[in-house]
Structures are given as C-alpha cells and as structure tokens.
Amino acid sequence: MPEPWVDSAERIGSDLHLDLSGPGSRRAVLIRALREAVREGRLAPGTRLPPYRSLAADLGLARNTVADAYAELVAEGWLTARRGSGTRVADRAAPPPPARRPKPAARRPDAPAHNLRQGAPEAASFPRTAWLASARRALASAPDEVFGPGDPRGRVELRRALAEYLARARGVRADPDRIVVCSGVAHALRLLFDGSRGAAGGGVLRGPFAVESYGLGFHRAILESAGVRTVPLGLDEQGATVEELADVRPRVRGVLLTPAHQFPTGGPLHPARRAAVVDWARAGDGLVLEDDYDGEFRYDREPVGALQGLDPERVVHLGSVSKSLSPAVRIGWMVLPDHLVDGVLAAKGEREAWASVLDQLTLADFITSGRYDRHVRLMRRRYRGRRDQLVTALAERAPHVTATGIAAGLHAVLRLPPGTESSVVKAAAWQGIALDGLAHFRHPGATTPAEDGLVIGYAAPAEHAYRAAVDALLRALPPGDVA
Structure with a gap:
C-alpha cells in the first residue's frame, strides 16, 4: 500500500502546469520549466514534488528523463532529496521581486467636512435594533418556498x-396584485422605459414624456437613455404648470411629477x-407617473395624499424606503394600473436582479409590526427640528436669504x-461643504426664468455635527448688501 504522502504528492503532478515548449532536449526543457515554477512561486519552498515515476507518467516522459532532471536541480540547490521525505523544493529565501518604479499617488480631493447634499437620510439613525428584530422574526417564520425561485x-x-x-x-388605492416590488424608483423607471426589454420595439411606455423644468437628473437621464424625449413644464408657486400639457407639441404620452413636494423647489401641486392633470390623462389616454419620494415627511400639517388616489388607472405611484429608512435597503415599489402589470412583469423577467427576498420579508414585518410608523414619526420630529434650526439661523444671521417651499422633506431651497x-457654491466648497446649486437640477430645455438658489439637504449630517454644518453654510452666504 503506498504511503499517504505519495498519494498527495502524486496529485500535485497534474497541477504543476509546466511549460514544456521551447528548444532543447526533453531533460533540458523539464529542468527549465521546474526552475521557472520555483522562481514564480508556483512551487513554494518546502513543496513536496511527485515521485519521478508519477511525474513521468503525467507528462508522458521517460522515467530516467525526470530522474535526471531532479538530480540536476538537487545539485544546483533548487531541490532537496532525503530518504523517507521525498523530493522537495529547497527551503531557501525566494528571490526578491524585480524593482518597480513607484507610481505617483493619485491626487484625491479632500472629503467635505459637511455634507449638505440633498437626498440622503441620517445614516446614524437607521433603526438597527428594530430592523434586526424584524429580520429574525421574518427568517424564523419564512416558509421553505422563500428560498426557491421568487415571484417577479x-x-x-x-x-x-x-x-x-x-x-x-x-391615500393610495392599491391591490397587492397591482404592486410590483423593485429595488428603487430608478429601477422602476428602467422597467417602464427600457427599450431593450418588454414589448417588441420598445419599453412598456413610450415617449415623449413631460417632466418638471426643475427636477431630479436621474429621472431625465433614464428616460433619455431609453430614447424617450423629455419636454419641460414650467413651475410657479402652485407647482408644475400642467395646463401646458394640452399645448405641448409634439403631443406627449405622459408626465412625470413630484406632486406632494416638488423636487427641488419644495411646493405641493395645487389641488x-x-x-x-388627471383630467388631461383621462381625456387623451395619457399617463401620470408620481414619484412620492418623501411624501411621509410633512411638518406643518398632515401629509397631502398621493395623486394616485384620484385615478388608479391613470396614475402610476412610485415609492421606496431610500428616504424614510436608507438607500442601502434596496426596496421600492410601483402601484400600477391594471393594464400595465403584465408588461412590467415581462420587462422584469424571471431572473431580474430583484430586491432580496429576505429584505422584503423583513420590511413586511417592519411595517406590520408598527416599527416603520414609529421610525417615521421619530425622524419626522428630528428633521423638523433641523429645518427649524436652519430657518431660525437664517432669520437671525442672514435675513436676506430665505428658505422657500413648504415645511416638508429632507431638503430646503435657499433663494439667493x-x-x-x-x-x-464655490465659497461653500472652501468652507468644506458639499451642496448643490439650484441650476444643477434645471432641465436644459427649460424656458422657466432661472433663479439663483441652493438646495440644502439637512438630513444627512450626524446630529452632533449639524450645528457646525449650519454655521459653515452661513459663512458661505453672500452679505446682505449684495441683495
């Protein structure tokens, strides 16, 4: 019976990946290949080599050829051979790697001291303990089918x-069969418009589509990447001027709005x-897409209900937990008119990159247990306090700059x-503040008169760092005599 070490060593023979090409006798070629394997580290010091009989059989060489190659490498000091221990790579220091010229270090901009960009909730407030409790409950009660193929x-x-x-x-009128879970609003828009999926010849929806003249850049980017032309609608103190839809040429097939809290200017769409806009959609077989991105966060009164409640067959309601919980929880939803459900499911496909099923079950428990409502109420109080602090600081130290829009959401617009x-914006960067000017969100084809302003996200800084962020912002604002 062969010794155990022989079996393990013999298995090495087929894994040496020796290059036996090149000029010279078979013995010379084998010696050169074994030297290279040691130099490159594929055969580390102390590695036991297969018996010469086994290696000869693996490589199709004569036994004497391999035995002579081993003997030569032992004589040169590359290998050692001892009775009872077999042939091994010599235990010696590996040659130093060839010197390389150091690459110049890439210059990285310093991280901002204060993050006042819009769109991000306070990361430190994620309800870890409550989320973990829901995750444990969801996993413990999950049926076995959860770990198989899912429902799109x-x-x-x-x-x-x-x-x-x-x-x-x-105030959404939603049947569970008309809700499609996705990984966020961006994912929802790609499913609706992506021309590479869904119905033949294009996505589920076709363009042109109207959008607000100031809005989220990713809305426009996703539509335009799918070949959908976007037409800007004007904005005033009552929200998007939807009466323009009747006169837009070429005629648009739908409109994408943020009616509860216009992004970024901050007003609700007038009743x-x-x-x-619902009457327009009914009369012309149009469609309204409603991004309800922060609808839960109204501070001066009860939140305005979703537009979808006025006509579930003409309005697609889009939402996610990226503002209420965290963008790290990749879960969003579409509440669809009945006639769009099959098309969206076809676009999603049987193996779409779906939101994690375990996260879906956790969120379901988080909602039904009341933990989600408690978290939203907590954050509503916290964000209201931050907005109030910002408004008070402006009134006291920069009264010529005002925060506009309703008391809602995770951001405010400061008119300059x-x-x-x-x-x-440049002065803010010198103060170590990351923020965006209002112009950053303007549609390139907008005809609405441009206004100067800052979009201030007051949710992202940690609680202990918020006062310093506001102080730094105030130092960046223009003096009152500029107005």
Whole structure:
C-alpha cells in the first residue's frame, strides 16, 4: 500500500502546469520549466514534488528523463532529496521581486467636512435594533418556498403590507396584485422605459414624456437613455404648470411629477392642478407617473395624499424606503394600473436582479409590526427640528436669504440674490461643504426664468455635527448688501 504522502504528492503532478515548449532536449526543457515554477512561486519552498515515476507518467516522459532532471536541480540547490521525505523544493529565501518604479499617488480631493447634499437620510439613525428584530422574526417564520425561485411581483407578504400602509398613510388605492416590488424608483423607471426589454420595439411606455423644468437628473437621464424625449413644464408657486400639457407639441404620452413636494423647489401641486392633470390623462389616454419620494415627511400639517388616489388607472405611484429608512435597503415599489402589470412583469423577467427576498420579508414585518410608523414619526420630529434650526439661523444671521417651499422633506431651497449662485457654491466648497446649486437640477430645455438658489439637504449630517454644518453654510452666504 503506498504511503499517504505519495498519494498527495502524486496529485500535485497534474497541477504543476509546466511549460514544456521551447528548444532543447526533453531533460533540458523539464529542468527549465521546474526552475521557472520555483522562481514564480508556483512551487513554494518546502513543496513536496511527485515521485519521478508519477511525474513521468503525467507528462508522458521517460522515467530516467525526470530522474535526471531532479538530480540536476538537487545539485544546483533548487531541490532537496532525503530518504523517507521525498523530493522537495529547497527551503531557501525566494528571490526578491524585480524593482518597480513607484507610481505617483493619485491626487484625491479632500472629503467635505459637511455634507449638505440633498437626498440622503441620517445614516446614524437607521433603526438597527428594530430592523434586526424584524429580520429574525421574518427568517424564523419564512416558509421553505422563500428560498426557491421568487415571484417577479415581489413577496406577497410585502405587497399586502404595502397595500395597507400606502392606503392608510398616503391615500393610495392599491391591490397587492397591482404592486410590483423593485429595488428603487430608478429601477422602476428602467422597467417602464427600457427599450431593450418588454414589448417588441420598445419599453412598456413610450415617449415623449413631460417632466418638471426643475427636477431630479436621474429621472431625465433614464428616460433619455431609453430614447424617450423629455419636454419641460414650467413651475410657479402652485407647482408644475400642467395646463401646458394640452399645448405641448409634439403631443406627449405622459408626465412625470413630484406632486406632494416638488423636487427641488419644495411646493405641493395645487389641488386644481392635481385634478387638471388627471383630467388631461383621462381625456387623451395619457399617463401620470408620481414619484412620492418623501411624501411621509410633512411638518406643518398632515401629509397631502398621493395623486394616485384620484385615478388608479391613470396614475402610476412610485415609492421606496431610500428616504424614510436608507438607500442601502434596496426596496421600492410601483402601484400600477391594471393594464400595465403584465408588461412590467415581462420587462422584469424571471431572473431580474430583484430586491432580496429576505429584505422584503423583513420590511413586511417592519411595517406590520408598527416599527416603520414609529421610525417615521421619530425622524419626522428630528428633521423638523433641523429645518427649524436652519430657518431660525437664517432669520437671525442672514435675513436676506430665505428658505422657500413648504415645511416638508429632507431638503430646503435657499433663494439667493440674482447672479450669486455660482460664487456661493464655490465659497461653500472652501468652507468644506458639499451642496448643490439650484441650476444643477434645471432641465436644459427649460424656458422657466432661472433663479439663483441652493438646495440644502439637512438630513444627512450626524446630529452632533449639524450645528457646525449650519454655521459653515452661513459663512458661505453672500452679505446682505449684495441683495
């Protein structure tokens, strides 16, 4: 019976990946290949080599050829051979790697001291303990089918929880079978418009589509990447001027709005215009996409209900937990008219990069247990306090700069004296502040008169760092005599 070490060593023979090409006798070629394997580290010091009989059989060489190669390398000091221990790579220091010229270090911009960009909730406030409790409960009670192929609609537990929550908190008329879970609003828009999927010849929806003249850049980018032309609508103190939809040429097929809290200017869509845009969609077989990105966060009154409640067959309600919980929880949803459900599911496909089923079950428990409502109430109080602190600081130290829009959401717009936006953004960067000017969100084809302003996200800084961020912002603002 062969000794155990022989078996293990013999298995090495087929894994040496020796290059036996090149000029010279078979013995010379084998010696050269073994030297290279040691130099490159593929044969480390102390590695036991296969017996010469086994290596000869693996490589198709004569036994004497391999035995002579081993003997030569032992004589040169590359290998050692001892009775009872076999042939091994010599235990010696590996040759130093060839010197390389150091690459110049890439110059990285310093991280901002204060993050006042919009869109991010306070990361430190993520409800870790409550989320973990829901995750444990969801996993413990999950049926075995959870760990098999999923439903492209999303887990029914989450769709039921969302239907109840959205009806109660946002006035959405939602049947679980008309909810499709996705990884966020961007994912939802790609499913609706991506021309490489869905119905033949294009996505589920076709363009052109109207959008607000100031809005989220990723909205426009996703539509335009799918070949959908976007047409800007004007904005005033009552929100998007939806009456323009009747006169837009070429005629648009739909409109994408942020009606509860216009992004970024901050006003709600006026009730008369809410009714008007639904009437427009009914009259012309149009569609309204409603991004309800921070609808839960209204501070001066109860939140305005979702537009979708006026006509579930003409409005697609889009939402996610990226503002209320964290963008790290990649879960969003679409509440769809009945006639769009099959097309969206076809676009999503059987093996789409779906939101994690375990996260879906966790969120379902988080909602039904009441933990989600408690977290939203907590953050609503905290964000209201931050907005109030910002408004008070402006009134006391920079009264010529005002925060506009309703008391809602995770950001505010500060109106600046004409012609000062660019210089203030630069001054803020010198103060170590990351923020965006209002112009950053303007549609390139907008005809609405441009205004100077800053979009200030007051949610992202940690609680202990917020006062310092506001102080730094105030130092960057123009003096009052500029107005």
